[in-house]
Amino acid sequence: MYFNLSTRGSGGRRATSKEVAAEAGVSPATVSNAYNRPDQLSPALRERVFEVARRLGYAGPDPLGRGLRRRRTGAVGMLYTDRLSYAFADPAAVMFLEGVSQATEEAGLGLLLIPGGSLGDRDPEAVRGAAMDGLVIYCMAEDDPLVEAALDRRLPAVLVDQPERGDTPSVGIDDEGAARTAAEHLTRLGHRRFGVVSLKLTPNATGGFADSQRREYATYRSSRSRLKGYATAISGAGLSPGEMPVYECTENTPEDGRVAAEAILALHPRPTALLVMSDQLALGALEAARRRELSVPEGLSVVGFDDVPAAARAAPPLTTVWQPHAEKGVKAGRLLISQLRGEEASRTEVLPTRLVLRGSTVPPAELWSEGGWS
Amino acid sequence: MYFNLSTRGSGGRRATSKEVAAEAGVSPATVSNAYNRPDQLSPALRERVFEVARRLGYAGPDPLGRGLRRRRTGAVGMLYTDRLSYAFADPAAVMFLEGVSQATEEAGLGLLLIPGGSLGDRDPEAVRGAAMDGLVIYCMAEDDPLVEAALDRRLPAVLVDQPERGDTPSVGIDDEGAARTAAEHLTRLGHRRFGVVSLKLTPNATGGFADSQRREYATYRSSRSRLKGYATAISGAGLSPGEMPVYECTENTPEDGRVAAEAILALHPRPTALLVMSDQLALGALEAARRRELSVPEGLSVVGFDDVPAAARAAPPLTTVWQPHAEKGVKAGRLLISQLRGEEASRTEVLPTRLVLRGSTVPPAELWSEGGWS
DNA sequence: ATGTTTTGCTGAATCGTTTAAGACGTTATC
DNA sequence: GATAACGTCTTAAACGATTCAGCAAAACAT
Numbered sequence A, B: 001m002y003f004n005l006s007t008r009g010s011g012g013r014r015a016t017s018k019e020v021a022a023e024a025g026v027s028p029a030t031v032s033n034a035y036n037r038p039d040q041l042s043p044a045l046r047e048r049v050f051e052v053a054r055r056l057g058y059a060g061p062d063p064l065g066r067g068l069r070r071r072r073t074g075a076v077g078m079l080y081t082d083r084l085s086y087a088f089a090d091p092a093a094v095m096f097l098e099g100v101s102q103a104t105e106e107a108g109l110g111l112l113l114i115p116g117g118s119l120g121d122r123d124p125e126a127v128r129g130a131a132m133d134g135l136v137i138y139c140m141a142e143d144d145p146l147v148e149a150a151l152d153r154r155l156p157a158v159l160v161d162q163p164e165r166g167d168t169p170s171v172g173i174d175d176e177g178a179a180r181t182a183a184e185h186l187t188r189l190g191h192r193r194f195g196v197v198s199l200k201l202t203p204n205a206t207g208g209f210a211d212s213q214r215r216e217y218a219t220y221r222s223s224r225s226r227l228k229g230y231a232t233a234i235s236g237a238g239l240s241p242g243e244m245p246v247y248e249c250t251e252n253t254p255e256d257g258r259v260a261a262e263a264i265l266a267l268h269p270r271p272t273a274l275l276v277m278s279d280q281l282a283l284g285a286l287e288a289a290r291r292r293e294l295s296v297p298e299g300l301s302v303v304g305f306d307d308v309p310a311a312a313r314a315a316p317p318l319t320t321v322w323q324p325h326a327e328k329g330v331k332a333g334r335l336l337i338s339q340l341r342g343e344e345a346s347r348t349e350v351l352p353t354r355l356v357l358r359g360s361t362v363p364p365a366e367l368w369s370e371g372g373w374s
Numbered sequence C: 001a002t003g004t005t006t007t008g009c010t011g012a013a014t015c016g017t018t019t020a021a022g023a024c025g026t027t028a029t030c
Numbered sequence D: 001g002a003t004a005a006c007g008t009c010t011t012a013a014a015c016g017a018t019t020c021a022g023c024a025a026a027a028c029a030t
Helices: A017-024 A028-036 A043-056 A063-070 A084-089 A091-106 A124-129 A145-152 A175-189 A212-216 A221-236 A254-265 A279-291 A309-313 A325-340 A365-370 B017-024 B028-036 B043-056 B063-070 B084-089 B091-106 B124-129 B145-152 B175-189 B212-216 B221-236 B254-265 B279-291 B309-313 B325-340 B365-370
Strands: A075-080 A110-113 A134-138 A157-160 A170-173 A194-198 A246-248 A273-276 A301-306 A319-322 A348-351 A354-356 B075-080 B110-113 B134-138 B157-160 B170-173 B194-198 B246-248 B273-276 B301-306 B319-322 B348-351 B354-356
Touching: A017 A028, A017 A043, A028 A043, A063 B063, A063 B124, A075 A084, A075 A091, A075 A145, A075 A325, A084 A091, A084 B091, A091 A110, A091 A134, A091 A279, A091 A325, A091 B084, A124 A145, A134 A145, A134 A325, A157 A325, A170 A175, A170 A325, A175 A221, A175 A273, A175 A301, A175 A319, A175 A354, A194 A221, A194 A254, A194 A279, A246 A254, A254 A273, A254 A279, A273 A279, A279 A301, A279 A309, A309 B309, A325 A348, B017 B028, B017 B043, B028 B043, B075 B084, B075 B091, B075 B145, B075 B325, B084 B091, B091 B110, B091 B134, B091 B279, B091 B325, B124 B145, B134 B145, B134 B325, B157 B325, B170 B175, B170 B325, B175 B221, B175 B273, B175 B301, B175 B319, B175 B354, B194 B221, B194 B254, B194 B279, B246 B254, B254 B273, B254 B279, B273 B279, B279 B301, B279 B309, B325 B348
Parallel strands: A075 A110, A075 A134, A134 A157, A157 A170, A170 A348, A194 A246, A194 A273, A273 A301, A301 A319, B075 B110, B075 B134, B134 B157, B157 B170, B170 B348, B194 B246, B194 B273, B273 B301, B301 B319
Antiparallel strands: A110 B110, A319 A354, B319 B354
C-alpha cells in the first residue's frame, strides 16, 4: 500500500493503472475496464477503483499508453505553408482554421498545429513525429518536402488548395476560373494596362518582379492558377499577358502589398488596374495608392481575392473574389473524419467562388468621356 | 524478406522498426540508433538501414511508441474557454494564439488545440486524454471542471487571464486597474450615467441584465475584475455603481454587443456612456447607436477593451484599452517551455495595458454649453 | 606481446495501456 | 438435474519504440 500524494504539482511521477490495480487488489484489466467499459464490472468495484485512483492521484489512462495500444490519438494534424504564427496573422487562414476546428470539435478530436519552421529550412522531424490520426495539408507548395514527409506517414489526409496527389482527397476552389472572372471584370470595364500583385510563387521567394519562367513554374498551385486565369482573360481581350508586370510578395501582409503596388505604380506607362491575389495584399495596394495621391477607383481600379471581412470595410470597399474559407475548413475536416471512420470519401471537392463587386473598380479614366461612366 | 509496398495510401499497416531490423539483419536497437543517434553506428550501416526502411515503407519511428518510451510527445496543449471554433472568430484570442504558436514553434513543439465541447456539457475526456507535454489554460472560468481535469494531469501548465491556482505560473493583465482607468476617463469627461456591456460572467450565462449578486460572483476573473474596476471609478466620482445597468452577453461578437447596447440604450434615463468589455462587443454597440440614430461620440461615448485592429478602423475610431495579446501568448508559451526544460519559472507575470484615446469618447452633451467641448 | 580504450552492435527490460480469451461461480432454461 | 447463459474478473499477449549495460572486435598505447 503506497501513497503518492507528494507528487501534487508538476513534479513527481504520476501513478499508473497498474499501481491503482495493485492498491485496489484487482487486475490491471479491471482498472482499464473501469474507465473504458463500465458494463464490464460491478458498479461497486468501479467506484472502489475510482476511489483508489483518486487517492493515488491517478487521473485516468495515460494518453500515450492508450494511444499506442489503441492505435489512435484523438487528434488530427494540420500542416501550413509557412510558420504557424503567420497563419494566425492571415484572416483567410484563420477562417479556414475556424472551419476545421468546428469539424474536429464536433468529432471530439483535437487539432494539432504542426510546426514547420520557417520556409528556409523546413524541418520534417515535426511532421514525422507528430502524434495524430490524420492530417489536413493546407496551401503547401507542390514540391515542399514536408508534403512528401506527411504523405509518407500513410495517414488519412486531405489536401487543401493544392494539386492532387495520388488518391488523397482534396478540397479547393477553381482558382483559375475565379481569377479569370476577376480579370474579365476589368477588361470589360475597358482596362488595358494591368499589374499583378502576386502571392508567393515558390517557397523560397525573394520578392520582386517575376519573369515569365518564374510565373510558369510556380509551385504554389493557387498562385500559378490565378496567374493563368488572369492571363487567359487578358488574352481574351486581345492583349498580351506576357507584358503584364507581376510583382511577387514574400508575405501575405498589407505591408508587402503596399511595397508591391508601389513598385508597379512607378512603372511607365502606369497600369490602370491592379489584379491582387489576396485582400491582405490589396489593402496594402490601397495604401500605396493613397500615398501616391492616386485615388481609387478613379485613378486606379483594384480587385482582390478572398473577401475577408476587412475588404468590405476598406475605403473604398474592395471588389474581390469571395471564397468560402470556413466552409472549406469544415469540408476538409469532415472529409478527413470520414476517412478516419473508414468511410470511402469522395475524391475531390471544388467549392464555389463569386466575384463581389464593390467600390474599388470602375472603367479607366481614359474612357470616361466616352460616356461609359461619370 | 517481406515487402510491404501494397500499403501505399492510407490503408494497410505500416512497417515497424522491428521489421526493418529483421529485414536489414540488425537489432531493433540499431534501427533506433540510426534514427536517433547517428554517432552510435557506422555511416554505412545507417545508410543500409534507411535503405531498407524506404523499401519497406517505414517512415521513421512511430510517435506513440516513441512518446510512450520517452515520456514526451513534442506538443503542448491549449485549453480555451469555449468551443474552439469561437476562438478563431475572436481577434483577441487569435492574436494570443499567434503569440503562443510563435513560442512553441521556436521550440519545435506542436500546438494541440483541445476540444472542450460547447459550454453546456464540457467533456473532460478530451483534456484527460490529450497527448501533450504541458498546456496553457486560457481564459477559463475559475470553477470550470476542465481546469480541474487539466490540473489533475500534473503536467507543466500556465494559466492565462485567470485566477492563480496552487503554484502554477500565470500571466495576465491588471484587469481591474485597466477597467478603472477606462471608466475614470469617462468620469473625468463629466459623464454621470453609465451602462456596461459585459462579457460572460459565468460559463452558463443566459444573457441579459445582471443583478448585483451575479456581478459579485462572476467566475470569469477578467469579467469580475473589470466590473470591479468600473465600479471603483464610478464610486470615486461620487456615484453609486449599484445602479449602473450591466448587460451580460453570451458571446463575444458584435451581434451580441449590439443587442446589449440596444437594451441599455432603451433605458430611462439613457446612459451617456458605455463601458464595454471588449472591442468586438463595442463594435456592436456602435452599430446599435447607429440604428438608433444616436451619433457617437456626440450622443454617446463608448470605450472598449482589447484594442483589436478593427477598433482603430471603426467609425468613429474606438477609445479602448490596449493590451499586448500576442506578447501574452509568447510569454505564456515561453513560461511553459521553460517549465518543460525543468527550469524554475517565475511565478506570475502581469503585462502592461494602456488606455488609447480615440474618437469615441467626449464629454456628455449636457456639459457642452459649459464650455468644455464644442 | 600485453593492456587499455574506442567503436559498433545486441539483449533484454521498460514505457502504460487495452483486449481477446478464458476461468469461475451464479442464475436462468428446458 | 443437466446445460446454457451470464456476470465478473484475470491472464497474458500485444502495441512500437528507446535505453542501458554489456560484449566482441578493432584500434591504440606501452
